[in-house]
Amino acid sequence: MGTMMNLCAVVALLLLLQPFLLWAVDIHQIRQVAAKHNVTCVLIFGDSSVDPGNNNRLSTSMKSNFLPYGRDFFNGRPTGRFSNGRLATDFIAEAIGYTKAIPAFLDPNVKAINLLHGASFASAASGYDDLTANLSNVLPVSKQLEYFKHYKLHLDQLVGKQKADNTIRNAIFVVSMGTNDFLQNYYLEPIRSKQFTVEEYQNYLVSRMVENFKEMHRLGATRLIVVGVPPLGCMPLVKTLKDARTCDQNYNQVASSFNSKLQEKLAILRKTLGIKDAYVDCYTIIKNAVDSPKEYGLVETSKGCCGSGTTEYGNSCRGMNTCADASKYAFWDAVHPTEKMYQIIAEEAMKSLNEALLR
Numbered sequence: 001m002g003t004m005m006n007l008c009a010v011v012a013l014l015l016l017l018q019p020f021l022l023w024a025v026d027i028h029q030i031r032q033v034a035a036k037h038n039v040t041c042v043l044i045f046g047d048s049s050v051d052p053g054n055n056n057r058l059s060t061s062m063k064s065n066f067l068p069y070g071r072d073f074f075n076g077r078p079t080g081r082f083s084n085g086r087l088a089t090d091f092i093a094e095a096i097g098y099t100k101a102i103p104a105f106l107d108p109n110v111k112a113i114n115l116l117h118g119a120s121f122a123s124a125a126s127g128y129d130d131l132t133a134n135l136s137n138v139l140p141v142s143k144q145l146e147y148f149k150h151y152k153l154h155l156d157q158l159v160g161k162q163k164a165d166n167t168i169r170n171a172i173f174v175v176s177m178g179t180n181d182f183l184q185n186y187y188l189e190p191i192r193s194k195q196f197t198v199e200e201y202q203n204y205l206v207s208r209m210v211e212n213f214k215e216m217h218r219l220g221a222t223r224l225i226v227v228g229v230p231p232l233g234c235m236p237l238v239k240t241l242k243d244a245r246t247c248d249q250n251y252n253q254v255a256s257s258f259n260s261k262l263q264e265k266l267a268i269l270r271k272t273l274g275i276k277d278a279y280v281d282c283y284t285i286i287k288n289a290v291d292s293p294k295e296y297g298l299v300e301t302s303k304g305c306c307g308s309g310t311t312e313y314g315n316s317c318r319g320m321n322t323c324a325d326a327s328k329y330a331f332w333d334a335v336h337p338t339e340k341m342y343q344i345i346a347e348e349a350m351k352s353l354n355e356a357l358l359r
Contacts, residue, residue, distance in 0.1 A: 040167045041118035042093060042102060043151075045144050045212075046176035046227075048124030048336060050089055053080025053104040055124045060137040061315055062125040068306060068322045069332075072339055080104065082124060082314075084305065084326045085339030089174070093117065105147050112158055118171065121147045127181035128205040128212070135189060141177075141212050148219065168220035175212075176227040181205055182254060183232060202258045206265050217273050224277040226266060228259035231287045236303045237334035240310040245302075247290065252283075259283055285345050289330055296344050297327075304331040305338060 044050045048062075056065045056079075063080060064070075070078030072085035079101075081087055089102045098117040103110040105119040123139035126132060133140035139147070155164035186192045186201055196204060213224065232238060232255045233248030242248045263279050270277055290301045300323075303309030307320035313333040323329060327340040337345075 038170045039172060040170040041098070041116060041172070042089065042174060043118055043148065043168075043171050043221075044089060044102065044120035044122050044174045044176075045141060045148075045216075046122040046174070047126050047180060048082040048122075049227075050087060050120055050174065050176050051080065051082070051104070051122040051124045052087065052089070052102055052107075052120050054106045054120065054122060055138055056080040056104070057106040057108075058123070058138055060125070062136045062138055064124070064314060064317075066318050068317065068320060071322065072326060074101070082333070082336040083339055083342070084322075084332045086342070088342040088345055089120065091343065105151060112154060115151065115154055115158065116167065119151060121145075121151075122176070125180055125184065127177050127179070127185065128208040129181045129185055129192070130208075131191065132181045132185040135185060141208075145212070145215055145219070148216075152219070165220065169222055171221070172223050172225060173216055173221045174225045174227070175209075178205065178229040178258065179232060182229070182251075182258075183235075183238070198254055199257075202254075202261055205258070206261045209262065210265055210269065213269055213275075214273070217275060222275055224275050225280065226262060226277065227280045228262060228282050229255040230282045231255055231290070234287065234290045235335055236310050236331055237313065239302070240334065247287075252287075255283060282345070286330075286341075289341070289344055293330065296330075298330050298340070298344075299328040301330040303329075304333040304335075305329045306333040310334055 048064075053065060055063050064082045065078050065080040067078055069083065070076065070081060070085070073079060073081065086101065090100060093102050094100045099114065102118060102120050103114055105121050110119075121139070121144040123133065123144065125136035125138045126140060126144070128141065130140035130142055133143075152164060152168065155167055158164070159167070181201075186198070192201055213221075216224070231247060231252045233242075233251035238248055238251055239245070259281070266277055266279055269275060289296045289298065293299060293301045304312065305323040305326045306312050306317040309323075309331065311334050312320055313335040317333045326332060326338045329338050330341045332338045
């Protein structure tokens with residue numbers, strides 16, 4: 001389904017700068033804080049919320065490298081981002097002085113020197129469960145980690161092993177996924193729902209998450225940011241399928257309880273692996289924006305900007321008419337957020353999260 005709406009994922013890097021900066025802080029101060037904590041780069045794993053175009057290189061229908069996607073990106077250019085413009089990761093990278101757009105690792109036009117600023121290995125339609133990715137022929141986490149190993153080799157060749165190891169050790173690992181595991185894999189396909197109850201599947205996903213994090217740690221990760229699953233029942237597509245005017249409470253409860261399990265396991269990993277981690281409560285941020293749009297400068301949060309806004313996403317959004325002002329919408333299509341929503345998530349993350357990942 002390529003739904004990957006764990007929107008807050010990449011914004012999580014801003015946690016690193018808490019509580020030292022606010023959005024009003026001078027850009028130079030932001031960069032000084034990043035330098036103070038030796039933040040070297042951002043390495044991203046997950047789904048379409050953080051995929052800047054890796055799926056462009058795959059034989060899959062889960063792509064967005066065509067208009068109207070990218071309508072408000074630089075030069076109105078579609079890149080494979082499932083939005084009208086930039087992702088949260090792009091804004092963060094620019095704020096701390098890296099680049100205006102985090103590159104997709106599989107982008108053939110990416111220069112080796114740019115890898116020093118980080119890269120995204122994410123793949124739209126992926127999830128904690130490898131089966132989720134396999135259903136859409138995209139990159140499962142296991143493959144994303146394999147490409148990360150290639151990334152490390154590139155760094156070794158570029159700056160030498162010692163500096164490469166230091167880069168990885170001081171990098172921020174951002175993980176954002178889980179939405180497709182439920183919407184595409186569990187509720188749409190018959191395989192997992194026959195094997196697990198909802199709670200059993202939640203536990204299975206958490207166990208997969210733990211194994212992935214252990215592998216990242218083995219490969220050098222020491223700083224980890226995990227984004228919770230958003231309120232699934234508030235997606236325009238879900239509400240259309242459920243014939244509901246408001247957010248579906250059952251789906252939201254599944255997301256909320258899963259997030260609780262994630263946090264419990266993170267607390268254990270923090271002690272057993274000695275990693276520094278932060279959790280981003282994407283659920284609350286998005287739910288608040290949907291419930292109180294005027295407080296965020298939004299007008300429309302019940303449907304997307306593309307087409308009817310109720311069912312279109314990915315290929316079904318190709319060539320469709322769009323709303324005049326996407327900045328008034330929370331959703332770009334029936335699943336994914338607008339560039340404005342990514343900015344809102346970033347701002348809300350800064351306001352609501354008090355703990356810093358690095359101190």
